Amino acid sequence: MNKIRVLIAKPGLDGHDRGALVISQALRDHGMEVIYTGLRQSPLQIVQAAIQEDVDVIGLSSLSGAHRTLFPKVVELLEEKGAGDIPVIGGGVIPSEDISFLIDSGVKKVFTSGASTEALALYIKELIHPGKSTYDPPSKIAHIGIAVQSLDQTLPFYMDTLGLSLEKVEEVTSEEVKVAFLKVGETRIELLEPLASTSPIAKFIENKGEGVHHIAFEIDRIEDRLAKMKAEGIQLINEEPKEGANNSQVAFVHPTSAHGVLVELCEEGK
Amino acid sequence: MKKNKDSEEKLNIYEEILRKNSKRFPERKEHFETSSNIPVKRLYTQDSFKEEKTKEYPGVFPYTRGIQPTMYRSRFWTMRQYAGFGSALETNKRFRYLLEQGQTGLSVAFDLPTQIGYDSDDPMAEGEVGKVGVAIDTLHDMEVLFDKIPLNEVSTSMTINAPAAILLCMYIAVGEKQGVPMEKLTGTIQNDILKEYIARGTYIYPPKPSMRIITDIFAYCQKSLPKFNTISISGYHIREAGSSAVQEAGFTIANGMAYVDAALEKGLDIDSFAPRLAFFFNAHNDFFEEIAKFRASRRIWAQIMKDTYEAKNERSWKMRFHTQTGGSTLTAQQPDNNIVRVTLQALAAVMGGTQSLHTNSRDEALSLPTEESARIALRTQQILAHESGVADTVDPLAGSYFVEELTDQMEEHIYEYLYHIQEMGGAVQAVQEGYMQREIHQEAYETQKKIESNEEIIVGLNAFEVEEEINPNLLKVDPVLEEEQVSMLKSIRKDRQEKDVEHALEQIKHAAQSEEENLIPHILHAVKVYATVGEISNTLRDVFGQYEG
Secondary structure, three states: OOOOEEEEEOEOOOOOOHHHHHHHHHHHHOOOEEEEOOOOEOHHHHHHHHHHOOOOEEEEEEOOOOHHHHHHHHHHHHHHOOOOOOOEEEEEOOOHHHHHHHHHOOOOEEEEOOOOHHHHHHHHHHHHOOOOOOOOOOOEEEEEEEEOOOHHHHHHHHHHHOOOOEEEEEEEHHHOEEEEEEEEOOEEEEEEEEOOOOOHHHHHHHHHOOEEEEEEEEOOOHHHHHHHHHHOOOOEOOOOOEEOHHHOEEEEEOOOOOOOOOEEEEEOOO | OHHHHHHHHHHHHHHHHHHHHHHHOOOOOOOOEOOOOOEOOOOOOHHHOOHHHHHOOOOOOOOOOOOOOOHHHOOOOEEEEEEOOEOHHHHHHHHHHHHHOOOOEEEEOEOHHHHOOOOOOOHHHOOOOOOOOEOOOOHHHHHHHOOOOOOOOOOEEEOOOOOHHHHHHHHHHHHHHHOOOHHHOOEEEOOOOHHHHHHHOOOOOOHHHHHHHHHHHHHHHHHHOOOEEOEEEEOHHHHHOOOOHHHHHHHHHHHHHHHHHHHHHOOOOHHHHHHHEEEEEEEOOOHHHHHHHHHHHHHHHHHHHHHHOOOOOHHHHOOEEEEEEOHHHOOOOOOOHHHHHHHHHHHHHHHOOOOEEEOOOOOOOOOOOOHHHHHHHHHHHHHHHHOOOOOOOOOOOOOOHHHHHHHHHHHHHHHHHHHHHHHHOOHHHHHHOOHHHHHHHHHHHHHHHHHHOOOOOOEOOOEOOOOOOOOOOOOOOOOHHHHHHHHHHHHHHHHOOHHHHHHHHHHHHHHHHOOOOOOHHHHHHHHHOOOOHHHHHHHHHHHHOOOOO
């Protein structure tokens, strides 16, 4: 896929470009090509630059209050020059009551003070490549994690009483746990025994006793999904995926965002 | 000796308690640091700072503790709220309101076309007239702006840079009409072009001719306006653009040195202009670091003026500064929280010994302040001055182990930047190479990342949010204003003596072309015959060229 090309422009005379510069760099970090026009651009200069640079989207920034005049003018001129298909988004110090006016004038979206660069980057990606950032629901429950004092004392219940078969036992040293997997249809029970008192599982048992520790969902595109969740304000324990069992990539969502349940996202190893 | 043994014993007890405690109450973070990444220790003790620093006194070189011996016991800082919007008539009303409310100095905000030398009917001015400040095209607007405000009784600060000479001349002309001779006028023009290239963006000409206009102003004022501050060397906007506290102080002092160098090169005597140099800083969130920044900056400036530039007059050594609370720290979310932020920042400025203060209004992340918000902001200062008791002794935090050590550390880090910029060939060179711009931008980006990852908590923004409709009572600038301003300008152009204007502009052109001639008397003449800000600026653009950012 070609890189998304973005023109960031400062229309009018306003010289405050901290926001424009920070956004330019953040979008570059998201893999986009960003052209920043510099200060004091007239609407015509901006439109000409957009056409010449063949950009996918224009971002306008204004802190001086001139947005009501200048943003619509950029949209108008784009139409005039036959480039009305280039979407225009805006940001800066924009009073909320002006936002609907700007949207009515053809500005696609307005990001005001305090908006995160993550949310902006995702919005642009979705705008330019629609559908790429909507996600399939989890395909199954990958496993249910249960914290136990001792695997040796627990396994007889699952194996003998319930009759499940033991798939494998392995130690995950990074988490200081020993793990036993038991298959149930297409999902698994994961029994977790702490190997040290500093293990998160040991702390869990100390606080709550033995019991259900987490639920893991099987998903795809874990990295994008984490970025999206983060931008939506979901509290994540791992913002980047980490190595799980069987070459899988995993990350945990904080129970405060999942209503008291520790949720694990799991992408199977390829 | 006994005392030492005593304190050693106490230290041992403390460490024992600490050891026991730290298991049950581990610290919130592994590392604590200031916004400039200076590590903050768990505890500061008498071993933290150098003994000789406790022997500093206010009003005595190097002025770490303040530039006056009595500070606010004699007179509070000047409460100076920046205001200006729309037309000169409306702004005049707001000024008179603020003066009635007990404000003690005026501070004029100009709109962007005025700040960049365009008339209100210039195509470049479209949509900007009267938006972020008052629109001034000719002396007529300035007469309306100061109507019924006696210029011999107020001091006026004007946030004007590239066209500072023009607005200063208009101020002189208004004074003359009121019967106030220019040597009685008091106030400040910002006139700091270097930080415009670095952070604020309202430059017109390239650095070299811009520096020449500034030194022309220095030379003119030393003779004719001895009570006027000829420059306000500003870290404020550098900080707003995202710099750290250390960078703010370092870059500002480096710029100050560049102005001194330029004036010396022009042949001015250091003690003839240095006492009229003023500074302008930001008061940000990190309370103790800000106080240390103010104290360290005063100490450094005094040392540089005395030792490097060999100024003899004590007034040349003293760093006088205005402070404004940090606009970029305000949030659009839960705007009333901003009142609390402003209070803490204002307190830091007062503890740091500022000469004047602007407190921001709670709604400034959303738009220009309403009258009610502007009043609360002024009341905040009045409560600090009259109710809190913090102004009753000089430099109350001196001798604090933490504040003294932090002051020393800030001093050290600020000097590192100064040496580095000196090596590059001075601030003008560093600006032209984009050095400061890059440093600031990097810092701004790091800050944004910290906020987005919740490493830095901004209450109401990335923590403790509420569902809210942000729809406060906002000040709106009437869109008809642009038309009215333009038609006023047209009628002034019609009524004036066109020949006089042409002649005056011709004179400015000649003066600009000769390096020796001082521009100011010619500009003064031109404004008196109602030449516009745009006409004078364009005349100079023709000679000097324009700076492309």
